[in-house]
Amino acid sequence: MKRGKKVIGFDNEKYLKLQSEKILERSKKFDDKLYLEFGGKLFDDYHASRVLPGFEPDSKMRMLLEMKDEAEIILVISAGDIEHGKLRGDLGITYDTEVLRLIDTFKEFGLKVCGVCITRYTGQSSADSFKCHLESLGVKVYRHYNIENYPADVDHIISEDGFGKNDYIETSRRLVIVTAPGPGSGKMAVCLSQLYHEFKRGTRAGYAKFETFPIWNLPLKHAVNLAYEAATADLDDVNMIDPFHLDTYGEKTVNYNRDVEIFPVLNAMFERIYGDSPYKSPTDMGVNMVGNCIIDDEICRNASRQEILRRYYAAACSVLQGTGEKNEVSKLDLLIKSIGLDKSERPVITSALEKAEETSGPAVALELPDGKIITGKATPLLGAASACLLNALKTLGGVNDEITLISPEVLEPICYLKSEHLRNGSSRLHLTETLIALSICSRNDKNAIDAFSCLDLLKNCEAHSTVILSQDEIATFKKLGLNLTCEPTYNTKKLYHR
Numbered sequence: 099m100k101r102g103k104k105v106i107g108f109d110n111e112k113y114l115k116l117q118s119e120k121i122l123e124r125s126k127k128f129d130d131k132l133y134l135e136f137g138g139k140l141f142d143d144y145h146a147s148r149v150l151p152g153f154e155p156d157s158k159m160r161m162l163l164e165m166k167d168e169a170e171i172i173l174v175i176s177a178g179d180i181e182h183g184k185l186r187g188d189l190g191i192t193y194d195t196e197v198l199r200l201i202d203t204f205k206e207f208g209l210k211v212c213g214v215c216i217t218r219y220t221g222q223s224s225a226d227s228f229k230c231h232l233e234s235l236g237v238k239v240y241r242h243y244n245i246e247n248y249p250a251d252v253d254h255i256i257s258e259d260g261f262g263k264n265d266y267i268e269t270s271r272r273l274v275i276v277t278a279p280g281p282g283s284g285k286m287a288v289c290l291s292q293l294y295h296e297f298k299r300g301t302r303a304g305y306a307k308f309e310t311f312p313i314w315n316l317p318l319k320h321a322v323n324l325a326y327e328a329a330t331a332d333l334d335d336v337n338m339i340d341p342f343h344l345d346t347y348g349e350k351t352v353n354y355n356r357d358v359e360i361f362p363v364l365n366a367m368f369e370r371i372y373g374d375s376p377y378k379s380p381t382d383m384g385v386n387m388v389g390n391c392i393i394d395d396e397i398c399r400n401a402s403r404q405e406i407l408r409r410y411y412a413a414a415c416s417v418l419q420g421t422g423e424k425n426e427v428s429k430l431d432l433l434i435k436s437i438g439l440d441k442s443e444r445p446v447i448t449s450a451l452e453k454a455e456e457t458s459g460p461a462v463a464l465e466l467p468d469g470k471i472i473t474g475k476a477t478p479l480l481g482a483a484s485a486c487l488l489n490a491l492k493t494l495g496g497v498n499d500e501i502t503l504i505s506p507e508v509l510e511p512i513c514y515l516k517s518e519h520l521r522n523g524s525s526r527l528h529l530t531e532t533l534i535a536l537s538i539c540s541r542n543d544k545n546a547i548d549a550f551s552c553l554d555l556l557k558n559c560e561a562h563s564t565v566i567l568s569q570d571e572i573a574t575f576k577k578l579g580l581n582l583t584c585e586p587t588y589n590t591k592k593l594y595h596r
Contacts, residue, residue, distance in 0.1 A: 128304025
């Protein structure tokens with residue numbers, strides 16, 4: 099099967115050009131130093147690539163590399179997120195582990211990391227342990243503290259008892275990128291604290307915000323902006339019309355509540371430092387050009403509606419697994435109802451459920467690039483995910499459905515190893531084992547070769563399982579670039595699930 103034409107709703111090259119120009123333009127407004135808050139992910143920004151088809155996950159990194167000789171990076175992580183072991187949902191790793199991964203990646207690209215700032219520190223032992231670990235690795239660590247009545251009490255915040263008690267983060271370059279492993283880490287507060295300390299040291303520093311979402315020049319209830327609300331349902335973020343921008347310019351723009359709440363602090367700080375503020379609204383602070391690069395609004399709307407459904411299923415599964423909150427699911431349920439979103443808009447859901455009812459067992463459905471839906475059921479030798487994947491690869495590779503892709507000579511020893519020696523309780527091959535077995539067969543079997551060569555065609559395809567899959571299988575789906583959702587139910591009624 100030939101690769102279908104890629105559906106594009108976003109002009110990534112135009113975006114790179116416009117965004118770089120906007121950042122450089124903003125940096126020139128401040129003579130000495132600019133603190134640029136980078137919201138979202140610097141790379142691996144798969145949320146943006148899902149809701150804006152055509153957006154490349156590494157776009158921000160590519161822009162940053164153009165400025166790497168004059169830029170350095172501060173990584174920000176909340177002490178509370180360390181304490182609670184908060185996970186980055188797309189990778190399944192904790193925020194503190196993600197900080198280590200980010201540092202390694204930045205260094206590989208030749209980017210300077212000047213340190214890690216632990217925010218909202220109140221003496222958490224886990225934060226202390228993480229600090230010691232980082233310092234043992236040669237990473238500088240700084241602590242910022244809870245400030246009473248933040249962000250309401252401006253006089254207290256902009257004082258020695260407010261920002262003044264925070265550690266000053268030492269920087270040496272004129273462009274300082276402030277980023278984090280995820281939202282709600284305290285990036286803006288770190289920037290504001292640095293402005294306070296820079297002023298005390300005689301440095302005229304500025305601040306700007308590079309946040310991909312919400313998109314300021316799209317309507318408040320645009321599906322792309324609502325997908326951002328869905329992605330941050332575990333936080334208290336709410337998209338809203340920027341009241342300061344509306345009052346000053348008479349123009350409706352979209353921002354979110356935390357930026358609107360903190361704007362008076364930023365405004366007051368600039369006025370106290372320079373006697374005047376360069377910004378009249380939270381929207382003015384931003385340098386986001388994403389909205390100017392959408393070339394097909396309908397494609398992006400439809401992609402965003404799919405993302406909202408994916409977020410709903412992910413949240414529902416997290417509640418069942420004990421890692422999520424019910425109110426998050428409730429928020430997403432209300433959001434879905436408010437825009438008339440129906441599960442039928444995600445065809446793999448219906449197909450998977452129908453297959454499960456037909457076979458009285460777990461099933462997986464996968465939508466191919468041409469829209470055709472392939473299903474798979476559990477068999478004595480293969481899990482439902484493995485069966486579905488093999489069926490999809492047969493279709494893509496033009497292999498007859500009756501042909502067995504994995505030779506018994508390869509399959510039987512693996513199953514025997516699992517059941518007899520590893521005592522797994524089941525000899526069924528999970529997804530990674532199936533791919534390994536298929537790769538072995540592809541050495542000398544033409545059908546296996548044809549099927550295996552189509553793996554890349556699965557990227558960006560949609561899939562749904564009628565039960566929660568194992569973490570290994572979920573991770574494999576992600577590595578293949580598939581967008582997987584699962585019904586919030588287990589295959590058995592046992593309390594322990596692998």
